[in-house]
Amino acid sequence: MKKTALAFAAILSLTSALPAFADMTNNQKDECLLASMNCPEAVMDIQTQINRLTAEVKKGGRVYTPEEVAILENKLEQAKAMLTTLEDE
Secondary structure, three states: OHHHHHHHHHHHHHHHHHHHHHHHHHHHOOHHHHHOOOOOOOOOOHHHHHHHHHHHHHHHHHOOOHHHHHHHHHHHHHHHHHHHHHHHO
């Protein structure tokens, strides 16, 4: 009986820790910028987007895979090009 109760308590404690690990990953990666997911504010001005992308690119391999960093860098270059185009008009 004690073994069953101990096993149940261990399982319960592990399942309650899982959401914390998921939140940590979501807080480290900006899924809105990376994959257009979890975007509470869908509309961002270009300068804000550039600032956020720059900050995420600086995180680099500590948080993102090399492919994700390449995606962020590409989006950053596109945003900078769009800003330049708008400033020239």
